[in-house]
Amino acid sequence: MIRGDKMEITKELVEKTITALKSKDLTDKKVITAAWQPNLAYAWDDGPAISRYLAELKNGKIIAKRCRKCDRTMLPPRMFCELCWRPSNEWVYVQDTGRVNTFCVSHVDWKAGRLDIQGGVRPYTPAVIEIDGASPGMGILHLLDNVDPKDIHIGMRVKAVWKPAEQREGSITDIRYFEPIGS
């Protein structure tokens, strides 16, 4: 016997598949919930390439690694070239200047919490920044600041603003942000 030849999902069919709640039902304890706020701790060993990258950031420098085969200067540095699938070669210092490849103007934080833009809080302006001296298209994610968000544009020239040497700790945040060159 041939079966199953009339299958249309209808309101009636799906009606009882889900009990839709509201956020308030949870916060007002109208439904019983179990809650947990994890506080997990990790220590990430960053490998030879990123460890050197971080150490150089502490020195106020950006370092990349070259692949002789595809002739790319790779940033962040890596121990092997993922395109050629072979060990990478020389360490090379690159500039702390670059060009905005793309960006956005964010009114939310990492938890999707709203910033008080009306109250004068500056939006976050993250960008992909192509670093001078690395191969074209080699960008890093960082923040732009000291610029009116309306003036940010793709292709804009920017320079790193570093933390004072004594405050640097070997982190991408040793660069506080990038700002337009000439500002």
Add this chain to the structure above:
Amino acid sequence: MGYRRVAVVGAGITKFTRFAKETNGELSYEAARMALDSCEMNLSQIDCVSIGTAPDAFDGFHLNGETLAEGSGGFNKPVMRNYVGGGTGVMSAIHGWQHVASGMFDTCLVIAEEKMSSAFPHPAGAFLTIFDHTTEQPVMPTLLWIFAIEMQRFMHAHGYTKEDIAKVAVKNKRNALDHPCAQLGAEITVDDVLNSEIMAHPVNRLDVSPTSDGAVALVFAAEHVARRVTEKPVWMDGVGWALDTAYWCTRDLYYPDYVEVAAKKAYEMAGIKEPAKEIHIAEPYDPFTYKELHHLEGLQLAPRGGSVQMLLDGVTQRDGNLPVCPSGGLLGVGNPIAAAGLMKVAEIFWQLRGEAGKRQVPGNPTCGLAQAWGDLMQVGTVVVMRT
């Protein structure tokens, strides 16, 4: 080719909603039960189970896939769980195909489930951990940033405007009004999109799909079983998937190479030479408005830089030459991550069988495509289906 022909023979779906009272397992059960009922099969006829569910971080406990086994009918059966971010739902269908095509199993129950609401009050924070822990997390990125950054590059490369891209939201939310499971079906205007809250410019609130809970299930069968079960099997004629590098800042985000690679593999397998002509209906992944257009270009269904013109010309409307997201997509039906991808495969199943009700596209389509995307702007998963 050394594999067997595989058909989809049944489908089931729960409603999509922001907060479901039901557990992950209960959601899976509802969808799986409906899928088996739709083809009048029972669990004893199912040889194996393919489960897709996204990061355990949403759920707050590990082994989420494993705990879904009971609800998915997988107890004491061969079960495989996969996770490739937003690409998971379509990857689950590809896994289902692999299980049966290999000859190892005659049937496979494919289930994709997501319950994002357990991360309370909002799951956005869980996405911080998808970024590189050392080189990116310290600047506290959010998922919205990466989309807004990509959209900006896409608009810049092709000269697209927010006004034009907003029409994707208008279309998809309207289509979703006809979907009985939809969370956000609505009649809205371009101005509504442009005037909605700015999340991360150029992304406004109505450019974004919601967070959702829900589940979808499909029944896959080898040809000899499929022909006994139904007169209207829908064949999985092409599958393809690809993963690009995680160094997302070193790729030009204006174009999804990984979607092109995945699509070309699926087209080659299905014998498709001119996708834009041979595919009648498409469900590309649309978690954000621009993503539908971005993916149409990657899928070779629109020329690079030509997807907006197709949208403006009405080609992608439900009654256009290439209906795109006739279900209402993630923007309209909702986005329970893994389930959203499989919802797209289910929609092609219903459309090709002429069972899509008010959503039915005209012209008796015989070839459809579903695609999902995920990870760090990184993975493409594609299936091509035919009657």
